[in-house]
Structures are given as structure tokens and as C-alpha cells.
Amino acid sequence: MRDELQKRVVKGPDGVEFEVEPLKDYYCEAPPAEHPPAYLKIVEDLFNWARSQSLWILGFGTGCGAIEMRPLMTPRFDAYRYGVQWRPTPRQSNLFIISGYLSVKTLKRVIRSYEQMQNPKYVVGLGSCTINGGMYWDSYNTIKRLDDYLPVDLYIAGCMPRPEALLAGFETLKHIIREGKAEGANLYARNFDWYKANQKKVIHDWDMPDYNW
Amino acid sequence: MRALLDSLKSLYPLDDIVLQRPDLAFATVPAAQVRGLLHHLKEREGFTHLVLLTAVDWLEDGMFQLTYLLHDRARARDLGLRTLIRRDRATMDGIHDLWPTAATYQRELKEMFGIDFPGSPGVDDPFVLEGWTDLPPYRRDFDTKDFSERNFNHREGRVTHDPAAHMKRHLYPDEA
Ligand code: SF4
Numbered sequence A: 001m002r003d004e005l006q007k008r009v010v011k012g013p014d015g016v017e018f019e020v021e022p023l024k025d026y027y028c029e030a031p032p033a034e035h036p037p038a039y040l041k042i043v044e045d046l047f048n049w050a051r052s053q054s055l056w057i058l059g060f061g062t063g064c065g066a067i068e069m070r071p072l073m074t075p076r077f078d079a080y081r082y083g084v085q086w087r088p089t090p091r092q093s094n095l096f097i098i099s100g101y102l103s104v105k106t107l108k109r110v111i112r113s114y115e116q117m118q119n120p121k122y123v124v125g126l127g128s129c130t131i132n133g134g135m136y137w138d139s140y141n142t143i144k145r146l147d148d149y150l151p152v153d154l155y156i157a158g159c160m161p162r163p164e165a166l167l168a169g170f171e172t173l174k175h176i177i178r179e180g181k182a183e184g185a186n187l188y189a190r191n192f193d194w195y196k197a198n199q200k201k202v203i204h205d206w207d208m209p210d211y212n213w
Numbered sequence B: 001m002r003a004l005l006d007s008l009k010s011l012y013p014l015d016d017i018v019l020q021r022p023d024l025a026f027a028t029v030p031a032a033q034v035r036g037l038l039h040h041l042k043e044r045e046g047f048t049h050l051v052l053l054t055a056v057d058w059l060e061d062g063m064f065q066l067t068y069l070l071h072d073r074a075r076a077r078d079l080g081l082r083t084l085i086r087r088d089r090a091t092m093d094g095i096h097d098l099w100p101t102a103a104t105y106q107r108e109l110k111e112m113f114g115i116d117f118p119g120s121p122g123v124d125d126p127f128v129l130e131g132w133t134d135l136p137p138y139r140r141d142f143d144t145k146d147f148s149e150r151n152f153n154h155r156e157g158r159v160t161h162d163p164a165a166h167m168k169r170h171l172y173p174d175e176a
Helices: A041-052 A064-073 A104-116 A128-132 A163-178 A184-190 A192-202 B002-011 B031-044 B102-113 B144-151 B163-171
Strands: A008-011 A017-020 A055-058 A084-087 A095-098 A122-126 A154-156 B015-021 B024-028 B049-058 B063-072 B077-086
Touching: A041 A163, A055 A163, A064 A084, A064 A163, A095 A104, A104 A192, A122 A128, A122 A163, A154 A163, A184 A192, B002 B015, B002 B024, B002 B031, B031 B063, B031 B077, B049 B102
Parallel strands: A055 A084, A055 A095, A095 A122, A122 A154, B024 B077
Antiparallel strands: A008 A017, B015 B024, B049 B063, B063 B077
């Protein structure tokens, strides 16, 4: 564990000393729980319709594909007219676009950010690197298939996919959400141990809490 | 540039001098002379900017080559200094006191090639690899494909087409 996560005594600005135990005080100790659907299908359908209309993307770029999101944010492609927008923090977003190759170091940050996002949340893998490693298939430092580590709702193939492909991807994702099939967060909670085992297999110096909520 | 090289040659044992362009030259110096020569170039000859510090792995010769590329802003010219150190004793004097930015290069070289620079700030901290346990990955005896196959799960069904064979089959189906 990193030093900042160790139990220690801190002195507050008012001079009072108190003990903090970051793993207990700052993080949720319970593993993630599944979120049951609403009591009536028609209500759940309504929820899903509403969810599909507000996709808030976490502004986190990983590979070359992150460059394709800039034209989407600007007038040329203007993704905002489809109800899609970018947010600066995980707590405010519900869609994580993994925009290309993902190094082991970045994977650590991605897991932390993903776990901090609120349910329901979605993951899109952008580009062939997230699907099977792409041209980094023999690299010592990039993961080869994203769905081993995070529940992926949709892949957008290409190296790299153009902004039009992303716009089409957003529309497909909306369909998936409206059909009630974008259950990534529940899948992650259900198979939490499997995902953790995969993550720890490649992250050799695991120095953070198991669940970063 | 030639005048500069001539005057340096009288002071330091320069070898393998290559005048690549009128404003770019390379030379090799023994490792023990590197610091002195860099200091001289920085203080006396106007090479105030360290462009980069990088390494080459000459596996067959058992040597690492370090390349220091310097730039002289006033006269718009570059000078690259090469030095060879032994692979099995990969240690070199740091130059972070001459250029603080060199500490970052040295940290990277420690991680990617395993070349140590004792005393360089943060040289043992992880740079891009965290929790790395294998050989330094830029060493040529490190097999990246083999490591990738051992360390990562791969998706089934990946095929690779040799472009020449594929185009031949595509364009001349009778001959294939
Ligand atoms: S799929 Fe291609 S464009 Fe995308 S991150 Fe990989 S190499 Fe880069």
C-alpha cells in the first residue's frame, strides 16, 4: 500500500491531532452491489430511455483515439446535439470511453476512475487496441483485451475510428441502453472477484484499495 | 563546426567524427572524459541546451552507447557526443548537475535499459513501468513478444496477413 493510504496521525489546520485510517475513512469497504431493476418493466424502460438521453463522458484519454474526441466536442461534428457531453470528473460522468491502447500504468488509473463513477455506467472500447491489442499486440506494456478488466458495453472498431464512427457508436449505445442490455455496472459487481483477479494479474504492484469507491 | 571540432580534438580524445551537416556533427569520447567535455561545451562553447540523452544497446559487442545531443542556440548548431560503456557494468556518471532536465532522461534510462546513474534524483523511482519485474524492456535480449504472451490474456482469432503474400493471392490467384 502507498504511504498516503497508511494509518497515521494528522494535525488539522486548527492544531488538533487526529488519527486517519484512509482505507476505512475514505473508501467503501464493501464490494460493489448489484442494482436491481425497477419494480415494473415499464418504469425500468422509462428509466433506460432517460439514461440513454444523458451520456456524460469522462474526459480521460488513453491512446491515440483520444484525439478523435476533440473534433466531436467542437462545431464540426458537435456531439452535444445528440445529448452527449464531456465531464471533468468521474463522479459526474457515466460513460467511460477507453480511447485506444491501455498501458498497465494507465489501467490502474482507469480502474480507479471507473470505480468512482456512479451507477449506471457504461464503457466503450474505441479502436482495435482495446479489442485485441491492435498494433500493440506484442507490446510488453499494454493490455490486449479490455473486457477482461472492465465490463465493455460496446466496441468501436478501427485504427483509429473516425468521429462519424463514434457518433454511430453513441447511437448504438443508446439502443443498447434502451433495450436494458447495458448492464455493465451490475456485471462488474456480480463478477467482481474475477475482474479483480484479472486486474491484479497484470498490475504487479497493486497499491490501492480493492474497491475505489 | 570544423574549427570547433579541431579545437576540441586538441583537448579531448575525440574519435569517429562525423560531420553530418554543416550545423550537425557527432563524435565519440571515452566515458571518463564525457563530463569534462560536456562542461567545457556548456561553459565555453555555447552549447547551453541539452536536447536529449539516449542509449543504444550494442548487444553483440556487449556495450551500451550513450548519446548526448547538445544545441548551441546562438550559432544554431548541434553536436552529438557518443560514449560506450560496458553492458555488464552499466553505470555512468550523471550530468543532472549540469542540466537538471537530465535527471528525467537518466531515470528513464535506468528503467528501460538498466543503466544506473548513482546520485541522480529519483533515478530508482518507476517512470512508466510500475511494478516491473523482468529485464529492462529496451535491452535487446528482452523478448517483448514472449513477455506479452506470458503476461497478458490474448483474444482468440487474431490473424496476420503477410502483405506481399496477401496481395499476390489477391492479384494473381492462379499463381498462388
Ligand atoms: S487502435 Fe490504432 S489509433 Fe487506436 S490506439 Fe491503437 S494504434 Fe492508436
